[in-house]
Amino acid sequence: MVDQNGADQDGIFIGASADGRRQSLVFQRANRHGLIAGATGTGKTVTLQGIAEDFSRAGVPVFLADVKGDLSGIAMAGSPTAKTHDAFAQRAKEIGEADWSYADNPAIFWDLLGEQGHPIRTTVSEMGPLLLAQLLDLNEVQEGVLTVAFTLADKEGLLLLDLDDLGAMLGEISARADELATTYGNVSKASVGAIQRALLQLRSQGGEHFFGEPALDIHDFMLLDEKGRGQVSILAADKLMASPKLYATFLLWMLSELFEALPEVGDPDKPRLVFFFDEAHLLFDAAPPSLLQKVEQVVRLIRSKGVGVYFITQNPIDVPDTVAGQLGNRVQHAIRAFTPKDQKAVKAAAETFRANPGVDVAKAIIELKTGEALVSLLQPDGSPAPVERTLIKPPRSRVGPITPAERATLRALSPVGGKYDTPVNRESAYEKLAAKAQASAAAAQAAPAPAGRAPATAPPSVWDKALTSATRAASSSIGRQIANQVGKQIFGSGRGASGGGLAGSLVRGVLGSLIRNI
Numbered sequence: 001m002v003d004q005n006g007a008d009q010d011g012i013f014i015g016a017s018a019d020g021r022r023q024s025l026v027f028q029r030a031n032r033h034g035l036i037a038g039a040t041g042t043g044k045t046v047t048l049q050g051i052a053e054d055f056s057r058a059g060v061p062v063f064l065a066d067v068k069g070d071l072s073g074i075a076m077a078g079s080p081t082a083k084t085h086d087a088f089a090q091r092a093k094e095i096g097e098a099d100w101s102y103a104d105n106p107a108i109f110w111d112l113l114g115e116q117g118h119p120i121r122t123t124v125s126e127m128g129p130l131l132l133a134q135l136l137d138l139n140e141v142q143e144g145v146l147t148v149a150f151t152l153a154d155k156e157g158l159l160l161l162d163l164d165d166l167g168a169m170l171g172e173i174s175a176r177a178d179e180l181a182t183t184y185g186n187v188s189k190a191s192v193g194a195i196q197r198a199l200l201q202l203r204s205q206g207g208e209h210f211f212g213e214p215a216l217d218i219h220d221f222m223l224l225d226e227k228g229r230g231q232v233s234i235l236a237a238d239k240l241m242a243s244p245k246l247y248a249t250f251l252l253w254m255l256s257e258l259f260e261a262l263p264e265v266g267d268p269d270k271p272r273l274v275f276f277f278d279e280a281h282l283l284f285d286a287a288p289p290s291l292l293q294k295v296e297q298v299v300r301l302i303r304s305k306g307v308g309v310y311f312i313t314q315n316p317i318d319v320p321d322t323v324a325g326q327l328g329n330r331v332q333h334a335i336r337a338f339t340p341k342d343q344k345a346v347k348a349a350a351e352t353f354r355a356n357p358g359v360d361v362a363k364a365i366i367e368l369k370t371g372e373a374l375v376s377l378l379q380p381d382g383s384p385a386p387v388e389r390t391l392i393k394p395p396r397s398r399v400g401p402i403t404p405a406e407r408a409t410l411r412a413l414s415p416v417g418g419k420y421d422t423p424v425n426r427e428s429a430y431e432k433l434a435a436k437a438q439a440s441a442a443a444a445q446a447a448p449a450p451a452g453r454a455p456a457t458a459p460p461s462v463w464d465k466a467l468t469s470a471t472r473a474a475s476s477s478i479g480r481q482i483a484n485q486v487g488k489q490i491f492g493s494g495r496g497a498s499g500g501g502l503a504g505s506l507v508r509g510v511l512g513s514l515i516r517n518i
Contacts, residue, residue, distance in 0.1 A: 010024070010026065010027065011024040011025050011026040011027050011030075012024060012025040012027070012030070012051055012054040012055065012058070013054070013097070013393060014047075014050075014051070014331070014375055014377070014390065014392060014393065015095055015373070015375065015390040015391050015392040015393050016094075016095035016096060016390065016391060017388045017389060017390050017391075018389065018391075020096065021388060022096075023375045023377060023385075023388055023390050024377070025051065025329055025377050026377065026378060026379065026380055027058070027060075027269060027270035027271070028267055028268075028269060028270070028380065029267075029328065029329070029377075029378035029379070029380070029382060030055075030060075030270065030271050030274065030308050030329070031267065031268070031271045031274075031303050031306055031307060031308040032303060032308070032326075032327075032328040032329065032378055032382075033299065033303065033308055033309045033310065033311075033326055033327045033328060033329070034308070034309075034310040034311075034327055034328065034329035034330060034331070035310070035311050035312075035313075035316065035319065035324065035327040035329070035330050035331070035332075036048055036051075036310060036311070036312045036313075036331045036333075037312070037313055037314065037315065037316040037330075037331070037332050037333065037335075037349070038314065038332060038333025038334055038335065038368075038373070039314055039333070039334055039335055039336045040314060041370065042333035042334045042368065042370055042373075043333055043370050043371045043372075043373070043392060044312055044314075044333055045068070045070060045071065045399075046371070046392065046394070046395055046399060047331055047333070047373065047392050048064075048071075048276055048278075048310075048312055049071065049073075049074055049395040049397065049399065050392065050393055050394065050395040050396075051310075052064060052074060052105075052232060052274075052276060053074055053103075053105050053232075053395060053396060053397050055230060055271070055274050056105045056106065056229050056230040056231070056232050057103075057105075057229055058230070058270060059224060059228050059229060059230055059270070060230045060270055060271050060272070060273070060274055061221060061222045061223060061224070061230035061231050061232075061233070061272075061273050061274075062230055062231075062232045062233065062273075062274050062275075062276070063221055063232075063233045063235070063254075063273065063274070063275045063276065064232060064233065064234050064235065064276050064278075065235050065237045065247075065251065065276065065277050065278050065279075066234050066235060066236055066237055066238070066278070067237045067238060067240075067241060067278040067279045068238065068278070069236070069238040069401050070399075070400055070401050071234060071278075071401075072107075072109070072234055072236075072401045072402045072407065073397055073398030073399055073400045073401055073402055074105050074107060074232055074234070074395075074397045074398070075104060075105060075106075075107035075232070075234070075397070075398075075402060075406075075410055076104050076397060076398040076402055076406065077102040077103050077104040077396070077397060077398065078102040078395070078396060078397055078398050078399065079102065079398065080102075082398070082399070084394075084399050087371075087394075088394035088395075089394075091371060091391060091392075091393070091394050092393065092394055094391060095391050095393055097393055100393070100394065100396070101396065102396050102397070103396040103397065104397060105229065105232050105397055106225040106227075106229050106230075106231050106232060107231065107232045107233075107234055107410060108220075108223070108231050108232070108233050108234070108414050108415065108416060109234050109236065109407060109410065109411055109414070110233055110234065110235045110236065111235070111236040112206070112209060112210050112235075112240060112246070112250065113206050113209050113236075113239060114209055114421070115236070115239075116236035116407065117234070117235070117236055117407075117411060118411070118414065118416060118419075118420045118421060119209060119420055119421065119423075120210065120216050120235070120250075120420075121209075121210060121211065121212045121213060121214065121215050121216060121420070121423075122210065122211065122215050122216060122253060122257075123159075123160065123161045123162070123211065123212070123213065123215050124160040124161060124162065124163070124165060124166050124211050125150070125153075125154075125159065125160045125161070126215060126253075126257075127211070127249075127253060128150070129143065129146045129147045129149075129150045130143075130290075130294075131249050131252065131253055131256075132146065132249075133146055134245070134249055134291050135202065135207075135245055135246060135249040136195065136198035136199065136202060137198065137245065138194070138195065138198065141188075141191055142191050142194055142195055142198075144185070145170075145173070145187055145188070145191040145192060145195060146195060148173055148180065148184045148185075148187055149166065149169045149170055149172075149173050151184070152169070152172070152173060152180070152184075153165075153169050153429055158428070158429035158432055158433070159426075159427075159428035159429055160428070160429055161211070161212060161213055161426070161428045161429075162208070162211045162212040162213075162425075162428070162430075163199055163202070163203060163207070163208050163211050164430040165428045165429035165430045166199065166429075167196060167199055167430075168429050168430040168433045168434070169429050169433070170192050170195055170196055170199075171192075171433070172433055173187050173192065174187065174189050174192040177189070202246070205242065205243040205246060206239070206243065206246075207243070207246055210246065210250065212423055212424075212425070213423065213424040213425075213426065214419065214420055214423075214424055216257075216420070218254070218257045218258055218261050219261070220416050220419075221233050221254075221273060222272065222273050223415055223416075225415075231415070237278070241279070241282075244282045244285070247282055248282050248283045248284075251277055251283055252283070252291070252294065252295060252298065254275075255275070255298045255299070255302055255307075255309070256294075256298055258273070258302060258305065258307055259298055259301060259302050259305060262305040262306065262307065263305070264304050264305065265304070265305060265306040266304055266306075267306075268306045271306055271307060271308045272305070272306035272307060273306070273307050273308070274307070274308040274309075274310065275307065275308070275309045275310065276310045276312060277309070277310070277311050277312065278312045279312070279313065280311035280312060280313040280318060280319060281313055281314075281315075281318035281319075283295065283311075284318065284319065284320055284323075285318075292320060292322070292323075295323060296320075296322045296323055296326075299323055299326055300326055303326075310329075311323075311327065315335070315341070315342070315345045316332065316345055316348060316349045316352070317341075317344060317345045317348050324352070328377075328378040328382075328384060329376075329377045329378055330352070330353065330374075330375070330376050330377075330384075331373045331374075331375050331392075332349050332353075332365060332373055332374040332375075333368060333372070333373045334365060334366065334367070334368035334369070334370075334372070335349065335365050335366060336366070337365075337366050346362055346365050346366060347362065349361070349365060349374075350362040350365065353374065353376050353384075353387035354376055354383075354384045354385065354386050354387060355386065355387070356386035356387045356388065359374070359386075359387055359388065359389055361374060361387060364389055368389070371391060371392055372389065372390065372391055372392065373389075373390055373392055374387050374388070374389055374390070375387065375388050375389075375390040376388070
């Protein structure tokens with residue numbers, strides 16, 4: 001059965017095996033997560049795009065992390081003049097997809113930097129000390145100091161919205177370290193300085209754009225268009241690859257926000273939202289055990305919120321076993337077994353599929369051509385189907401990026417319009433602590449000096465000292481000239497003048513004293 005948008009009401013058609021057996025992703029099991037893996041150039045992006053657009057047609061909102069910048073084409077219909085047209089048309093014919101035709105999809109563009117889409121922001125408080133410590137690569141001691149800053153800000157009603165607020169709060173706990181030691185333990189200036197340097201590095205990577213207001217309303221990832229199609233939210237993540245920790249932390253933050261915001265629904269008739277995370281290894285590489293545990297927990301529990309998570313990666317062993325064990329729907333493209341790691345991946349992938357006597361998985365993985373994949377999807381009863389060698393259906397939308405002009409037009413027509421484009425800077429910790437410091441300085445300046453003590457004067461500046469030295473030098477020269485002239489006029493220039501020795505001594509003594517005091 002199909003709905004008004006032409007989508008299958010029971011599931012998503014993935015492709016067909018050589019004997020015509022259709023492989024479909026059942027909607028009721030689509031929130032059990034999935035994996036799309038394979039070497040570069042084997043067809044992962046095309047597979048991802050075809051699945052995402054069918055979710056949208058079925059009324060399921062989709063989030064795509066566009067790492068390579070080539071998923072934006074999902075917003076535009078494909079074209080018969082495209083280079084891929086003949087190959088796609090032939091493939092659709094081979095798998096018996098008679099109604100295949102080009103179509104666009106509703107899309108909203110996002111960008112943490114605010115350049116290629118609506119900016120995505122969160123506040124420092126919403127991120128929390130655990131994820132922020134991971135983002136800043138802090139050790140346990142520094143993470144403890146960061147937690148003190150969050151705790152004190154909450155206790156004293158100081159909002160932590162952006163990185164300026166956090167920097168000001170760190171300065172505050174450093175200044176009050178002795179006072180806070182009895183309640184929170186030692187707060188060393190060395191640890192505060194290390195966190196401040198990490199914040200500076202984060203700023204240099206563009207991280208300051210991610211923190212502030214207006215903060216993202218996570219429900220804006222779950223919109224439908226006027227035809228009932230799910231909006232496809234596309235995150236421009238190409239520049240984020242230079243900041244892998246920011247990318248990974250952002251993805252985990254989104255999942256955590258969804259988990260907290262959405263009610264329990266169990267296994268709905270179809271997912272409420274589906275995430276596709278490209279370059280999944282960035283989420284797991286060099287992650288500490290505490291973060292991996294958090295990822296595993298969120299992926300495991302968010303299923304009950306009706307959210308499906310699909311990881312896309314070149315090598316299936318990039319995903320830790322604790323997470324991979326929760327990925328019930330699998331599409332495995334070819335792996336080029338040129339290295340020991342690749343050979344290990346082939347073996348690992350072969351062992352994860354439900355066996356099919358008619359398919360030699362280990363052999364097929366290295367023989368698959370572009371557009372082919374080994375597919376095993378969850379059946380209606382929740383069990384995985386036996387693996388099948390499958391020719392993947394072609395997408396209906398454009399393969400490749402859209403033009404800047406097309407992006408600008410789509411952004412102007414976005415349903416979230418100007419909701420996020422203009423930043424808001426309300427009074428928070430930075431402003432309040434700055435006002436407090438100014439008030440303290442003004443009070444200290446206005447306070448009277450203690451009795452019996454001269455008023456405090458500011459120490460002379462370098463400029464003042466230079467002027468004083470120059471004045472003394474000039475005065476000394478003038479004074480010496482005056483002394484010589486006075487002496488000559490009083491006693492004359494002759495050596496034999498009566499009393500000249502005593503008088504000369506007196507004059508030199510008096511004038512010398514005057515000169516030294518000028």
